[in-house]
Amino acid sequence: MRQGSCLILLACLCLYPLRGQNKALLYDFTEIPQSLLINPGAQTSLNWYAGVPLLSGFSFQAGSSGITVDDIFAADGLDINDKVRQRAVYGMTRRDELSGAVQLEILSGGFRSGRRPSDFYSFGTYLEGDAIGYWPQDLAILAWEGNANQYGRKFDLGHLKTRGELTQVFHFGINRQVSSGFTIGARAKIYSGILHFNSSRNQGYFLTQEGQNNLVANTLSAQMALRTSGLDALYDIVRDETLDRTSATVQYLRKRALFGGDLGLGIDLGFSRQIGEQWWLTASLLDLGFMMHTSPRNFYLEGTATVEGVEVILPDALADPNRDFWQDLVDEVEALVPFTEDNRNYVSFRPTKFYSSLRYDFGEPVSGGSGAACDCDITPGGRQDVLSYRNALGAQLYAINRPRGPQGALSVFYLRRVGRWLAVKAAYTADKFTMTNLGLGVQFRAGPVQLYLMGDNLLGYRNVADSHYASFQFGLNILSSEAN
């Protein structure tokens, strides 16, 4: 127990400065089948479940760590130019981000093995979109101020970092209860990539300084790349006026979602381990995988050039009276810093996510056959008897691999089960976007029908325009659990 706590604490201390977005409320909310998508090794007492197509799981998250809509557009009488200068151009840093994620389950289901009741299989397919753009601090200052009177300042082109994708995921997972105190799980995934773009390894600078010959020298040194897949053909469709563009777009996206585009493989791993009578340690690693992009169009800007204007040095310059010095200069710069493109296939790695929790269950434990009144009236355990409780309190850790390195979030939560028909989970999360993220999730059951609804950063709803983060999830399932 002590070791587990120390491990969690150490991980928290290491990852706390990183922060990020997550599904803190759904994680380890074992009454909801979709929690198996976040931890394939979560405890589950389900016999079977079937998600209502298109309604079994929808989640949406959007975050801006730097500024909010209200910061710029509040009707506060301040000059918008002052607000943009102070709060965006000079108020944000290259680590600030604008990011969003959306997930829509198309099909979802699961069943317990008849031959081996300790195994629970789950499967389905969902559409997932994810994009992130970091604030290009130096480029924003350059665009706002210009390069005049900025001698010696290197505007870092590496501040431009962005990536995004739209992917259809097909998955099949196995959850095995090894013992009453230990459950493991794994999920295999096939990714059918629809759209992808990535520009995250840029380097270089733009520099203005005193010239050697002329008054000013401008230097551009760039190693920049933008890789895209699936966007090129979509762009052609959108621009083609001879097509019914809406149906052509839908047809194109559908084809790519059904293995007609990029393909990839991945795996999720997870476990739940009892580390004390009432203590549980859980963890999962999601989307350990890659995607091969086979319909790419990539763009590059690479090279270094220093320009001091049109240079005319006699007597050489008089040799050709028709020489176009301006065009020569343009050609020279284009040769030194060429803008090129190609169609080379490339591999991208999925944004791997990590979850972990330390949970303390309390209230009176469920004891075999005990009918005594106690604070323990549900049984979310596996095939072997697992003591379960009406209350749970714990801490969760989340991290995701991002272009600027891992981002993390730390949550503390309280879970309350009220009979079999209601479970409520409240969580406080500290992350990159807000330190006042209070979230609440509710699972409501009426017979075999389950509805769940979750919302993060509820305090942000006091003024949505001033919120750095918004997240919600809901779903509808038909299910049967052991106690049904």
Place this chain on the structure above:
Amino acid sequence: MKRNVLILLTALLLTGFPSCVERQDFDQYDALAVTPTVEASLLYIEAPERVINQISGTDFVQQIFNFDAFAEDFVSENLLDGVVRYQVENTTSKPLELTFELLDEGGNTLDTEAFSIDAAPTPLLVREIAYGPGGRSIDIIRNTSSIRVTARNLGDNTSTSSLPDPMVVLRSSAQFRIRLK
């Protein structure tokens, strides 16, 4: 039972938290002005004294240089104001006269800047010309398509300066404010 119902109601109330939005004024976007000032060199001309001595006649440079930087649609449409800076350095033994003319696409002179500089030793000649409000018309820059430079030798073709590597150098740069939004 009462307690359970209370928990349910509280949970539903919180998850369906009534959202509010304080009044936003998106019309402010129209007032947003992104107007960076960009700076770059324009033209550098270097003429050694030995070349000046070799050319008979007084005009040792008379040439039109294509200069399409201002003619780009985006630049010409969004130029607000700016300053062109000239610097003339003469280390030759001759007094010189340089004329810098901005020409439009038809070859018509839009603006002229003339420099007279004594024979060496003479200090650097520096001049700044403002365009836009308070200065000359910004349309001059907007319509500039080429630059004609004329350099005239007001001295002889035989003398040689005692300074090392004698030459006349014209340097120029510009700072212009451009409206991006």
